[in-house]
Amino acid sequence: DAGVIQSPRHEVTEMGQEVTLRCKPISGHDYLFWYRQTMMRGLELLIYFNNNVPIDDSGMPEDRFSAKMPNASFSTLKIQPSEPRDSAVYFCASSPPVPDTQYFGPGTRLTVL
Amino acid sequence: QQQVKQSPQSLIVQKGGISIINCAYENTAFDYFPWYQQFPGKGPALLIAIRPDVSEKKEGRFTISFNKSAKQFSLHIMDSQPGDSATYFCAARALTNAGKSTFGDGTTLTVKP
Numbered sequence: 260d261a262g263v264i265q266s267p268r269h270e271v272t273e274m275g276q277e278v279t280l281r282c283k284p285i286s287g288h289d290y291l292f293w294y295r296q297t298m299m300r301g302l303e304l305l306i307y308f309n310n311n312v313p314i315d316d317s318g319m320p321e322d323r324f325s326a327k328m329p330n331a332s333f334s335t336l337k338i339q340p341s342e343p344r345d346s347a348v349y350f351c352a353s354s355p356p357v358p359d360t361q362y363f364g365p366g367t368r369l370t371v372l
Numbered sequence: 373q374q375q376v377k378q379s380p381q382s383l384i385v386q387k388g389g390i391s392i393i394n395c396a397y398e399n400t401a402f403d404y405f406p407w408y409q410q411f412p413g414k415g416p417a418l419l420i421a422i423r424p425d426v427s428e429k430k431e432g433r434f435t436i437s438f439n440k441s442a443k444q445f446s447l448h449i450m451d452s453q454p455g456d457s458a459t460y461f462c463a464a465r466a467l468t469n470a471g472k473s474t475f476g477d478g479t480t481l482t483v484k485p
Contacts, residue, residue, distance in 0.1 A: 263415075290471045301477045302416070302461065315472060350415050358471030359404050363415030 263364035265351050271370045277339040280367045282351030283332055290354035293326055293336050297347045341371045376464050378476025385483050391449040393479045395462035402464040407447050410459045452483045
């Protein structure tokens with residue numbers, strides 16, 4: 260398997276623009292997680308899905324952030340409008356039906372100017 | 373109660389030395405304790421993991437020591453190498469919490485040649 264795939268790998272945008280991050284989990288994995296990593300706050304869980312259903316979105320910073328998982332092989336994290344404080348590396352991870360280990364993607368480095 | 377406290381924040385070790393990273397938790401429902409290794413520009417990847425029914429697990433130069441009564445676990449890296457320089461995260465998962473893992477804040481390890 261190719262592992263968790265994320266796109267784009269780098270995104271530079273201006274404040275106020277909409278940003279969409281994409282993730283393809285490992286086939287057969289039931290859990291999908293979105294994380295944000297910054298130097299100041301470390302690795303933060305934003306939201307996670309089980310069988311395409313959002314289970315816990317308590318980590319989503321505010322209404323500007325939204326996530327969807329329309330099917331088992333695709334998820335998006337959208338920021339609208341983006342702000343400079345959203346600059347971070349965003350990781351997607353997936354887990355098999357028994358969610359012991361999380362398999363992380365390579366991340367998307369977002370810079371909001 | 374969901375927190376996992378990790379120390380130290382950073383660690384510098386000479387090549388060939390032993391690196392030790394510690395984590396403590398409060399939630400007795402945690403039943404799986406993985407350690408992740410993250411290199412710059414990459415996503416975290418599972419290094420080694422332990423369940424609370426054993427006190428130690430060893431894989432090559434990496435060992436997890438687990439103290440259930442003290443609610444502590446630690447990662448030992450024997451014969452540390454410059455290639456081990458990375459950020460290490462401990463984590464804890466309770467299956468009753470629907471797959472969500474709690475991560476420590478990370479330890480940046482530098483192994484000097």
